[in-house]
Amino acid sequence: MKINKKRYGMVLLGLSAILILSIGFFSVLGTADIRSIDVFRIVLSKIPIIKRHISIEDLPASHEAIIWTIRLPRVLLGVLVGASLSMAGAAFQGLFKNPMADPYVIGISSGAAFGATIAIVLGINISFLNISTISIFAFIGALGAVFIVINIARVSHKIPTTTLLLAGIATSQFLTAIMSLFMVMNSKDLAKIVYWTMGTLAGKGWKPLVSISIPSITSMIIMNFFVKDLNIMLTGEESAQSMGVDVEKVKIYVLVLGTFMVSMSVSISGIIGFVGLIIPHMVRIVLGADHKILLPASALVGGIFMIFADLVARTVISPMELPVGIITALFGGPFFLYLLRASKR
């Protein structure tokens, strides 16, 4: 491994610190005269007990409003979405032993978006355990897409890169097309469709963030229970089985957990591509293949990357905004091609 096991804790601590600083930093960028530190003061002033010791009276109320009701939920949503996509990507790449397995590339994101669209269009409402109908439908749609893609891509017992990509992209395109059709017929609001299929973190507020945070974070934690199994599976499925790993079960758990965390994100932010591809890959280059560090580190780096990309999305042609999915695709597309080229060798 690239780094010593004993340093794993340090690495994660360091990344967490960078993430927290980034949250402060990216929340204020693009707004005149608010300091990063004020973000933390505003947050602390909302926490019971601590708030007695924090005074934010020197801050204009408008600043507080911008940070608290607009920026902060947006940045935190970005962290959650980036972390979910990256961790799912890292886990899938290990599971399929395929460097191209990213939730977007293999059709999960489109499946989730498709499920969500159905829920919106049909106006169904069956919320469960506080998870919204849209999120539930996203999960169902994503599971369906995964099932289809894997069954098409599988050649006897293996899932080769080429068939995985072809099946994933074809399924994605097909679902996206139906989705756009539904939306055009139902809303005539093309901008909305574009933003949904390209992914955006804008204008969501606290409510959706709160509703997906517990399920997302829980599934990310549970995913880490399988790091040993995933590591052993990298040495080959038969070899893992002979070491006592319940390979088929682990596959199902990891697939369902990954699909779940991606669906939660997609149901709020739409389809944001390539994050789950770029981030785990970079982390693997620096930290090595051990899932024990790869999964949590990918989540943290994914969170940081996502809010960076979102900053670019909202500032690059300001006062207009781009869907953040365009930014991730601008980074991710060339990277994807580079990986494809590298894997040919």
Place this chain on the structure above:
Amino acid sequence: MATIEVKDLYFGYKDEKVIDGVSFEIEKGNLVSLIGPNGSGKSTMIKLLNNLYTPWEGKIFVEGKEINSFRKKELARKIALVPQNSSINYDFTVEEIVRMGRYPHKKRFQREDEEDHEIVEKAMKDTNTYELRDKAVTEISGGELQRVIIAKALAQKPSIILLDEPTSHLDLNHQIEILNLLRKLNKEKNTTIIVAIHDINLATMYSDEIFMLSGGKIVDRGSPEKVITKRNIEFVYNLPVAVHRNKYTNSLSITPLNV
């Protein structure tokens, strides 16, 4: 009670039969070699004995219990496998790979302790891989990797070890070293060892029993003296040979004659 008992086993990958009605017993503490031409079903037999495939028909018993009634980890504590071709494309270190052998002994949230550490260290020392322990397995030779995989199997502390051509990538010195190690385990710990091997001369030197496979059937089995006969070898390999006793090792040797 035999440690492994196989009854009327049939198996194939697609429509074609690869294992064609095989029955045998292996006593605890025996060192058994499977020999036979390419495609005769040695690897398939080894994998069936590790419950990696489900037979079409027939049953396999391990220590009297049907093989598919074991829990996965329980079986992995009894049987370890060293496959024919191991390739690992991920940069785990040698030590990390060997430590994976402890997996079946650990519950999901249980940490490795001092004992695991000692077992792993001993496994590496026994296979001459201790010096390599911090190297990435992507950066060692095929023979070194073979020894690492054997070390991992030893770390599993199994009572049965299945090896599929463990010496195929090894130089002469390491071939002998590994076979000596297997025989030592066999004698000292009474570990049952089943090894698919192409080198008949090595098989006769080390085995208590030899199973000769051809076309998915066991054509002969028994002591090296019984199985390694001119008639058997010429029949199975379709090659004229001379069988003689090697005066240095006092084991049977074969020499191909149409060279």
